[in-house]
Amino acid sequence: MKADPLADPQHIPGFLRGGGELGKLIREFPWENTSLGRPDEWPQSLRTSVGIMLNSHFGKFIFWGPDYTVLYNDAYREFLGDDGKHPHILGKPFREGYAEIWTTLKPLLDGICAGGPSFFIQDQLLPIFRNGKVEEVYWTYSLDPIYDEEGKIGGIFATASDTSEKAVFYQQLKDAKTEVHEEKYQRGLVEKSEAYFRELTDTVPTIIWITDKDGYCNYLNRNWYELTGQTPEEAEGFGWLTATHPDDQERAGQDFVTSNNQQIAFKSMYRLRVKDGSYRWVMDSGSPKYAINGEYEGMIGTVVDIHEQKIAQDEEKRYAHEMELLVQRLGLAMEAGELGLFEVDMATGEIYPSSRFIEIFGGLIAVRNSDYASMIHPDDLARREAAHKQSLETGALDYVARVLLKNGLVKWVRFKGLLSFDEAKKPLRLRGIAQDITDQKVLETQKDNFIGIASHELKTPVTSIKAYAQLMENEFRKNGEIMYADMMVRIDKQVNRLNFLISDLLDVTKVNSGKLAFNYTVFDLDLLVDEVGEDLQRISPKHTIIRKPGFYESIKADRDRLNQVITNLVSNAIKYSPGESQVRIESVREGDMAKICVTDYGIGVSAEMRERVFEQFYRVGAGEHKYPGLGLGLYISSEIITRMGGRIWVEPGVEKGSVFCFTIPIGIDNPGQERAEEN
Structure with a gap:
């Protein structure tokens, strides 16, 4: 059986450490059987709230999720007495744990979750089952929303105190009509309640504010001052507005004044200046508060930091707008080029083709990519498979194949696309185009x-x-x-x-x-390099061809075709370095490949030309007609090397000139032994 990581003290998350009896019970509770799931899967907002609750000396509990799952701390456990609800209500939905007061508190909880105001209620009679019986208990408690990572209300943070003794005593004083003592007691209660309220709101992980009926701000909790750096004297009244961004100040003030005058709830988003002078986006939400007699007393609300969420939303909107423009431009380009779009889900094999793609395939409307693949000419299937295999490494797809239509016609189609991968390098989607190149x-x-x-x-x-x-x-x-x-x-x-x-x-x-023939034999590569160098040296008296053989082995390849490639590269090196005296030919081994490089010190090949120098009919310096030729030699050389399983490329010289290199497979298991036998 897999060990529970919470059982090991070294693996207990910070928010679950300590907390006395309830901390231990919460760590050992089978949360995976509840709607909350395992603690290591809890959202950060719930983790933070649980951490505050467990380390508080006030009675606190949390209702989380749509079924108001219950969590509480040691201070609140004292109010539950013995032979009652503890510990049975832990992890239970509120309705099951507090059936006797469910109908009373449900409207308050639902109202807060719907965006309504927070509540602070004093000395309310709420009977509960404790000490083996239902007892009449007076409670002073507050209910405040807990905002999750999406800015929505994920649960409710409650702080409660059993004020039964005070309430009973107050009733006794009232009955006895001892006005003097009652006045003192009331004054003490007010002072105690205010201190209690301030202590309570300072522990809540959000900004809380209160105004009077004229809109005058007479309370901001500690979080406001820590965030903005304002002093209480600077923030009271309407001074809090000076901490808003100058461009948002008028709107933020108007939103508040309007809701206060109309005694309605409001939400206002604006930028708030923080201690370091920068601004952060916040959501200011307020609701009207009323006295017991129904008289309007002002507003109460919260300020929540939504900066990262707002920036992400703005970036998403900007990206969506750019994508819309890109799609429009791409659509025009697709129409002009008669290109067919397609997208393939690599996991399911489902394809999403455009109308032009369907038209290219003779009107076939298919859901599976394999249906279109089955129309590829049998002689081109190997090329298609090789291109798709390479795309798994490079992420790019590019190949040409014939498509056999049902009416007997054959189309030449070029496919190009990009493959996307997940973090594990598993292919996700292939997005690309298909172009009918039959006429071409x-x-x-x-x-x-x-x-x-x-x-x-x-x-x-x-x-x-x-x-x-x-x-x-x-x-x-x-x-x-x-x-x-x-x-x-x-x-x-x-x-x-x-x-x-x-x-x-x-x-x-x-x-x-496709009729270029190859005749594979085993031969000495260095000897071939020497022969080419000697032959070209005889007809190139102005250049010294320096041969540096370093392969020292035999290979299995087409000797005549390699002779053709090396001759072409050396001839080009001589032709494009008329004012220089040296050309170098070198051969080395790299793994299971043979490598040949030809170096000249002539005019060189620019970065732009390097991308095209192996194209058919492309010539360096063609505009000047200075260097003779049709621009076919490098194209043919590239095709020969590629079809022999190698690679050809060009690099800039150390100071000037160019270095043309190619690699080809050795083609035999023991080239040294083959060479010895050949010799």
């Missing part, structure tokens, strides 16, 4: 087909031109016509350049059509 895909296919056909058609004449140029160069050299032979060499170089461009175009069509 058709155009891309037509473009790729055109590029592919054009590239193939160019291959034959270019090959012929290269062959004829080489033949003519040989003939010119044989005949001693060196100038014409050199011209043929230049033609051959330009033809080679044209061949590179055609190869890039062919690779782009293969990438976009």
Whole structure:
């Protein structure tokens, strides 16, 4: 059985410590069987009130919740006598514990909980069962609201005293018509009652005020002075208004004067200056009070600090307004872009699609996300699953898939979204958009087909031109016509350049059509780096290509494709650093990945360009036409590395230039052994 933490003195909450007999009974009471629940689940307002009650020398008790569950302290227990209600009424609803006075006090309690005034009643006859019988007992007691964390009334704080002896004695004096003694006694009672009242209100965790029928404030409890720093002389009369914010002063005063003149209850929210000079929002509530003969005597009320609640409400309103504007703007953007909105409950799998989303899926109206997922093309399911798996790590979803409609048509759709998580990193909701990109895909296919056909058609004449140029160069050299032979060499170089461009175009069509083939073999990565460096060094006499092999192992990958990527990166480094002399190639191992970095000291790549440098047809310095090329090399390199399971990126150089790096999986369990066998 799990031990009760309240049984261990070290784990007793501060508000339940001490309190004598009732403190012990409250700690041991099975509160989980009542509407209050366990003490460690009680709201802070109830905890504070219980702490005040247990440590008070006055008889105090609390009625909490809609059934007015009873709690009381040792001082009040003395009034219950023996063989009576104690300890049976602890934790019981008031109606069960005080059946004999329920009908008398219920209207007072209900009135306070409904926002009515507090009560202070002297010498009221309320019979109770104690000492084995029903006794006629006179009580002097007060009933005040306890405000919970939401500013609502959660319960009632009561302070009571058995004044039977005084009441009986007073009646005897009255019967004997001993006016002198009665006057003295009355004066003593008034003084005692006033002192008692002040002591009582100073223990209540809120500000209490009282005015006369002319609105003159003649009492504020200690909490007012501690909060505002005012003195009694500064606050009496209408001086309390000087502690309100200048912008709220007129309204706060008018609210009070109007209710006082009309003798009606009021509530007024304003900012109150506190000791440090700052202002806090408070709620001032007042109700009319009457004498026994029904004559209006003034107002009585409370001031409650609601600053955090007010700030939160204002922030919520501001956020709601901003969200409304955002939704309006987003709606316009969605309409312009023909985007379909969707939201998925990750726990239940329920989806909430917009009308445009439903339209994209051929008019299908579904409640389950799986119904829409079943329409994804089978060849694209793996891509969809991988994108959703990645979103659990990054929180972002982005993929393209084909959707098979019931009428046989196929749509290309791009899905983008953001995933929200709870504190335990469990996915909660996926909110995103769906965009029909079928027309865009058709155009891309037509473009790729055109590029592919054009590239193939160019291959034959270019090959012929290269062959004829080489033949003519040989003939010119044989005949001693060196100038014409050199011209043929230049033609051959330009033809080679044209061949590179055609190869890039062919690779782009293969990438976009998903036909880029890979041939995996085991090879020495450092040896490949050396070969690329040597080949490019021969045709780049103005640069020194520094090779720093540091991998020392073999990998399993497509050697020709890696050759293509490294060649492209080194060629770019040479091209974009015309005024510099060095380019560096380095290889290292990082975990189960091989890493290659190419460093140049040229013009560099700006932060904005770094985001786009691997896009198709994007060129650095393209506006100046200074650096030749189609802007395809890095795009193709990125696709090759990505499809081999790696990653490619660019970083700024230490002082200038750029560092292009990529990583790819090693692909074998023991690369060192593989390399030894290969050697």
